[in-house]
Amino acid sequence: MNGATGWTRRVPPGERTARIAWARLVEPADAGAVRLVETLGPEEALRGLDPASPLGTRIAPRLATLDVERDLEIAGRLGARVIIPDDPEWPQGLRSLTAPPWCLWVRGPVQLADVCERSVSIVGARAATGYGVHQARELAAGLVDRDFMVVSGAAYGIDGAAHQGALAGDGLTVAVVAGGIDRPYPAGHASLLARIAESGAVLTEVPPGSAPTRWRFLSRNRVIATLSQGTVVVEAGLRSGSRNTANQAREHQRVVCAVPGPVTSAASAGCHELLREEGVILVTDADEIVEAVGQIGELASPKRGRSSPQDALSELQQVVYAALPVSATASVDQLAQRSGRSTGEVRSSLGILSAGGLCERRDDGWRKRRTS
Amino acid sequence: MNGATGWTRRVPPGERTARIAWARLVEPADAGAVRLVETLGPEEALRGLDPASPLGTRIAPRLATLDVERDLEIAGRLGARVIIPDDPEWPQGLRSLTAPPWCLWVRGPVQLADVCERSVSIVGARAATGYGVHQARELAAGLVDRDFMVVSGAAYGIDGAAHQGALAGDGLTVAVVAGGIDRPYPAGHASLLARIAESGAVLTEVPPGSAPTRWRFLSRNRVIATLSQGTVVVEAGLRSGSRNTANQAREHQRVVCAVPGPVTSAASAGCHELLREEGVILVTDADEIVEAVGQIGELASPKRGRSSPQDALSELQQVVYAALPVSATASVDQLAQRSGRSTGEVRSSLGILSAGGLCERRDDGWRKRRTS
Numbered sequence: 001m002n003g004a005t006g007w008t009r010r011v012p013p014g015e016r017t018a019r020i021a022w023a024r025l026v027e028p029a030d031a032g033a034v035r036l037v038e039t040l041g042p043e044e045a046l047r048g049l050d051p052a053s054p055l056g057t058r059i060a061p062r063l064a065t066l067d068v069e070r071d072l073e074i075a076g077r078l079g080a081r082v083i084i085p086d087d088p089e090w091p092q093g094l095r096s097l098t099a100p101p102w103c104l105w106v107r108g109p110v111q112l113a114d115v116c117e118r119s120v121s122i123v124g125a126r127a128a129t130g131y132g133v134h135q136a137r138e139l140a141a142g143l144v145d146r147d148f149m150v151v152s153g154a155a156y157g158i159d160g161a162a163h164q165g166a167l168a169g170d171g172l173t174v175a176v177v178a179g180g181i182d183r184p185y186p187a188g189h190a191s192l193l194a195r196i197a198e199s200g201a202v203l204t205e206v207p208p209g210s211a212p213t214r215w216r217f218l219s220r221n222r223v224i225a226t227l228s229q230g231t232v233v234v235e236a237g238l239r240s241g242s243r244n245t246a247n248q249a250r251e252h253q254r255v256v257c258a259v260p261g262p263v264t265s266a267a268s269a270g271c272h273e274l275l276r277e278e279g280v281i282l283v284t285d286a287d288e289i290v291e292a293v294g295q296i297g298e299l300a301s302p303k304r305g306r307s308s309p310q311d312a313l314s315e316l317q318q319v320v321y322a323a324l325p326v327s328a329t330a331s332v333d334q335l336a337q338r339s340g341r342s343t344g345e346v347r348s349s350l351g352i353l354s355a356g357g358l359c360e361r362r363d364d365g366w367r368k369r370r371t372s
Numbered sequence: 373m374n375g376a377t378g379w380t381r382r383v384p385p386g387e388r389t390a391r392i393a394w395a396r397l398v399e400p401a402d403a404g405a406v407r408l409v410e411t412l413g414p415e416e417a418l419r420g421l422d423p424a425s426p427l428g429t430r431i432a433p434r435l436a437t438l439d440v441e442r443d444l445e446i447a448g449r450l451g452a453r454v455i456i457p458d459d460p461e462w463p464q465g466l467r468s469l470t471a472p473p474w475c476l477w478v479r480g481p482v483q484l485a486d487v488c489e490r491s492v493s494i495v496g497a498r499a500a501t502g503y504g505v506h507q508a509r510e511l512a513a514g515l516v517d518r519d520f521m522v523v524s525g526a527a528y529g530i531d532g533a534a535h536q537g538a539l540a541g542d543g544l545t546v547a548v549v550a551g552g553i554d555r556p557y558p559a560g561h562a563s564l565l566a567r568i569a570e571s572g573a574v575l576t577e578v579p580p581g582s583a584p585t586r587w588r589f590l591s592r593n594r595v596i597a598t599l600s601q602g603t604v605v606v607e608a609g610l611r612s613g614s615r616n617t618a619n620q621a622r623e624h625q626r627v628v629c630a631v632p633g634p635v636t637s638a639a640s641a642g643c644h645e646l647l648r649e650e651g652v653i654l655v656t657d658a659d660e661i662v663e664a665v666g667q668i669g670e671l672a673s674p675k676r677g678r679s680s681p682q683d684a685l686s687e688l689q690q691v692v693y694a695a696l697p698v699s700a701t702a703s704v705d706q707l708a709q710r711s712g713r714s715t716g717e718v719r720s721s722l723g724i725l726s727a728g729g730l731c732e733r734r735d736d737g738w739r740k741r742r743t744s
Contacts, residue, residue, distance in 0.1 A: 131634060260632030260644060262503060263656035272632060275647065275654045282647045282654070284635035 007063050008047050018042035019084050019102040020068045024207045025059040028219035029099035032058070042102070074208040080107040080181045091116040093226045096252045101205030101223060105181040108174075108201030110149075115172050115200070119149040120289055121224045121249070123242045124158025124234035129267045132158055132235030135259050137165035139232065142286025144171020146327055148293075149200070151176065151228045153220065154189050158234045158242075163196055172200040176227065178220040179212035180204065221245040222252075230255030230293040232283060236270030243270055250279065255292050257283040287327075294326035294368065313353075316341060320349035321358060321368070329365030379435050380419050390414035391456050391474040392440045396579045397431040400591035401471035404430075414474070446580040452479040452553045463488040465598045468624045473577030473595060477553040480546075480573030482521075487544050487572070491521040492661055493596045493621070495614045496530025496606035501639045504530055504607030507631050509537035511604065514658025516543020518699065520665075521572070523548065523600045525592065526561050530606045530614075535568055544572040548599065550592040551584035552576060593617040594624075602627030602665040604655060608642030615642055622651065627664050629655040659699070666698030666740060685725075688713060692721035693730060693740070701737030 011021045019042050026033040032055045036045045050056050075082060083089050084103045091112050094100045106112060120143050122136055140150045140162040150166040152159040154175040166173035175196045177185060181204050184190035193202050205223060206216055221241065225231055225248035233256075236242040246256045258275050260282055261268030274280045281292045313321060323338035324330065332350070336343045350366055353359040360369045383393045391414050398405040404427045408417045422428050447454060455461050456475045461484050466472045478484060492515050494508055512522045512534040522538040524531040526547040538545035547568045549557060553576050556562035565574050577595060578588055593613065597603055597620035605628070608614040618628045630647050632654055633640030646652045653664045685693060695710035696702065704722070708715045722738055725731040732741045 131636070135635065259635060260640075260647070260654070262634055263507065263631060264503070268632075269656070272654055272656050275632070276660070282632070282644055284641075284644050288648070 007066065010066055011046060011068050013043070015042050015086065016082065016084050016103070017068045018046050020071055020082060020207065021046060021066060023102040023205065024066050024068070024071065025062050026055075027215055028101065028205050029222070031099065034099045071207050074182055075105055078107060078182055078208075080105050082106075083112070089113050091227050093228065094223065096226055097222060104203050104205055105208070106201050106203045107181060107197040108203075109199065110172060110174070110201050112174070112201060112203070115149040115174065116151070116227050118147060119151050119174070119228040120293055121151040121228040121231040121245070122158065122162035122234060123152060123221075123224060123231060123245045124162075125236050125240050125242065125267055125270070126155050126157040126159075127237065127267065128157035128161065128235050129261075129265060131261060131265070132259075132267055133161040136161035136234045137168070139234065139259070139283075139286050139289065140165030140173070141169035141171070143289060144169040144173075146286060146290050148290065149174060149228075151224055153177070153224055153245075154185075154193055154196070154202070156186055156188070160189055160192060162234075163192060167195060167199070174200050174227065175202045176220055176224045177202060177204045177212065178206070178216040180206055180208040180210040182208045183211070185212045217241060218244060222248045225249035225254060226252050228254070230257060230289070232257040232259065232289055233271055233274060234259045235261065235265075235267040236274070237266055238269045238273060240270045243274065246274055246280070255281065257281045257289055257292050259283060290326055291328075294324075313358075316345055317349045317352055320346055321353055324353075324359050324366060324368040326368050329362045329367045331365045335366065379438065382438055383418060383440050385415070387414050387458065388454060388456050388475070389440045390418050392443055392454060392579065393418055393438060395474040395577065396438050396440070396443065397434050398427075399587055400473065400577050401594070403471065406471045443579050446554055447477055450479060450554055450580075452477050454478075455484070461485050463599050465600065466595065468598055469594060476575045476577055477580070478573050478575045479553055479569040480575075481571065482544060482546070482573050484546070484573060484575070487521040487546065488523070488599050490519060491523050491546070491600040492665060493523040493600040493603040493617070494530065494534035494606060495524060495593075495596060495603060495617045496534075497608050497612050497614065497639055497642070498527050498529040498531075499609070499639065500529035500533065500607050501633075501637060503633060503637070504631075504639055505533040508533035508606045509540070511606065511631070511655075511658050511661065512537030512545070513541035513543070515661060516541040516545075518658060518662050520662065521546060521600075523596055525549070525596055525617075526557075526565055526568070526574070528558055528560065532561055532564060534606070535564060539567060539571070546572050546599070547574045548592055548596045549574060549576045549584065550578070550588040552578055552580040552582040554580045555583070557584045589613060590616060594620045597621035597626060598624050600626070602629060602661065604629040604631065604661055605643055605646060606631045607633065607637075607639040608646070609638055610641045610645060612642045615646065618646055618652070627653065629653045629661055629664050631655060662698055663700075685730075688717055689721045689724055692718055693725055696725075696731050696738060696740040698740050701734045701739045703737045707738065 011017050082103050089112050136158045143150055144166045149172040150162055151174045152162040154177055163173045173196055179185045184193045196202055221244050225245050231246055231249035233242045233246050250256050258271040258280055275282050283289050319339045323335050332343050332346050336346045359366055383389050454475050463484050508530045515522055516538045521544040522534055523546045524534040526549055535545045545568055551557045556565045568574055593616050597617050603621035605614045605618050622628050630643040630652055647654050655661050691711045695707050704715050704718050707718045731738055
């Protein structure tokens with residue numbers, strides 16, 4: 001076995017390369033590695049790693065494959081970049097994860113942080129019905145039409161239909177895949193993935209060459225769930241992986257929506273089970289998704305994210321702000337009803353919010369103003 | 373016009389006949405009459421009614437048709453009886469209404485109070501689809517199979533399917549109609565109504581000969597909503613009368629459930645709208661209805677109803693009792709999670725509830741014990 005000083009010579013100095021090394025050495029969300037890196041930082045944790053420790057022993061078999069420069073070269077050939085949490089492009093949403101990706105391998109022209117700021121994840125069963133596929137396409141097209149980016153997992157069935165619907169609507173979509181950026185999966189979606197990367201992005205947290213294993217699918221789901229402000233489950237069987245994504249979204253205070261279907265359809269049984277749980281919102285069109293994400297999404301701002309103007313608001317102002325619609329408008333009376341506050345309180349809050357550039361008055365009422 | 377003493381001679385003495393007279397003189401839920409009768413009692417309110425008062429003027433045109441003995445004779449010919457709130461057969465659920473029926477005209481062999489104690493209302497669109505009709509039948513059959521009586525309104529579509537499903541399952545069903553007991557409505561359901569009255573009951577709050585007007589349909593809905601522990605909406609358009617029944621049920625602290633369907637189906641749009649509201653439970657089968665009614669139904673006991681063993685429970689015990697399933701069982705851990713209380717609190721409450729005969733331990737956990 002290499003000594004601690006021996007093998008780290010193969011990792012060029014810097015946080016970026018250290019993170020790429022960690023991504024190669026451990027599986028996503030490895031609790032032991034996460035704890036060590038949290039304490040020491042990625043470089044120091046690599047250098048100081050005791051080969052005889054449980055973590056050292058665990059990664060020993062992978063040391064042979066560690067070649068950061070080759071990983072970067074493969075990425076470069078594919079036109080992929082590597083981003084890390086310190087980069088401005090790092091999506092804010094991922095900061096709510098206790099074990100965030102070490103880095104992301106990204107192909108595509110968009111700046112991730114920007115497009116994820118107003119995005120919705122659409123996930124669902126591989127074994128989708130015609131009904132589900134149609135819904136996923138329609139909802140995705142409706143969301144991009146309302147200036148939302150659509151996140152999904154590029155799987156057959158609902159995922160693929162969501163990406164296709166976004167592309168068909170000339171919108172942006174991001175595919176989060178479970179294998180290496182050089183391994184289009186599923187193979188039948190290779191050209192779809194290529195199309196997604198032309199305008200949006202394909203990304204993964206695992207290094208080039210990695211196979212999409214079951215564990216990587218599950219950990220991939222936490223990325224889909226936290227990149228966006230909300231997750232919509234379109235069709236899901238009772239034991240669907242989409243339930244896992246929905247649970248991750250909920251755990252991280254994201255909005256969770258589900259589309260109902262016939263109770264006679266096994267492909268909708270998982271959605272119905274979700275809808276019987278607390279806080280999962282039934283949606284039947286894109287407007288309802290936007291409403292759900294707009295109203296509750298504000299509460300979902302990542303706890304360790306950068307500060308925003310809302311942070312300084314009083315509780316009353318936050319409540320009124322949360323009640324403001326994004327695309328439609330609402331009258332003072334409607335806002336009072338939605339927020340459970342008096343019209344006087346609503347009026348005074350609107351004054352402050354509007355002075356702070358957080359809302360605007362239109363002819364027919366008030367709405368949120370998007371902050372850049 | 374008759375003098376106050378003149379026309380009341382046509383009403384034989386007694387509370388029953390006075391109530392039959394009121395049912396003839398005013399529309400269901402007439403607020404003015406309700407207030408007067410609440411203050412004076414039905415007989416005294418009749419005798420003391422000032423013909424020049426607003427109420428007196430309002431009922432003047434109906435005095436000509438007042439003939440209590442003829443009403444009773446028509447009912448008798450049809451094998452119908454008249455029951456009033458003082459009768460043991462009066463359904464407890466109706467006591468939660470601020471303007472209860474003056475009396476009920478009932479055809480059928482069941483004792484209403486008994487069968488309503490464990491009952492569910494199934495309502496929905498007249499313009500139902502094959503999917504909705506199938507669901508209404510299945511759910512009704514499943515409910516009678518679980519020893520629940522099915523209440524509905526005998527309309528075409530969902531209502532009729534619910535009655536038919538209950539009858540097909542050899543169960544009891546009660547039809548609450550909006551017109552007189554001698555006027556089967558809709559005419560196409562005359563034989564269905566006759567079959568319902570053979571084993572269950574057909575009932576109405578309006579006197580013989582009354583046409584089913586729009587107002588009577590709406591006030592009929594409050595009877596459907598409060599007779600049972602919960603209302604299930606199977607299919608409903610956006611402007612469906614079933615929404616009204618669901619709202620009545622909710623207003624009176626009954627469980628409200630709705631069955632989802634394809635979001636592409638206009639016949640399910642009202643259900644989906646309901647399911648987007650607070651507290652409406654998505655159900656896909658009879659077990660889920662029973663669970664919903666069993667868990668929350670206990671909180672729905674009418675405020676002016678007879679006292680039950682639960683009335684004496686502490687808040688903690690009530691919460692734990694509400695968390696107990698009816699047919700399935702739950703472990704202490706599950707109950708702690710459902711009730712949001714510690715396992716210690718759950719255990720001590722189970723001891724008290726079980727000593728009081730309100731729950732029982734099975735091999736695999738705890739469940740409610742039905743009180744007689």
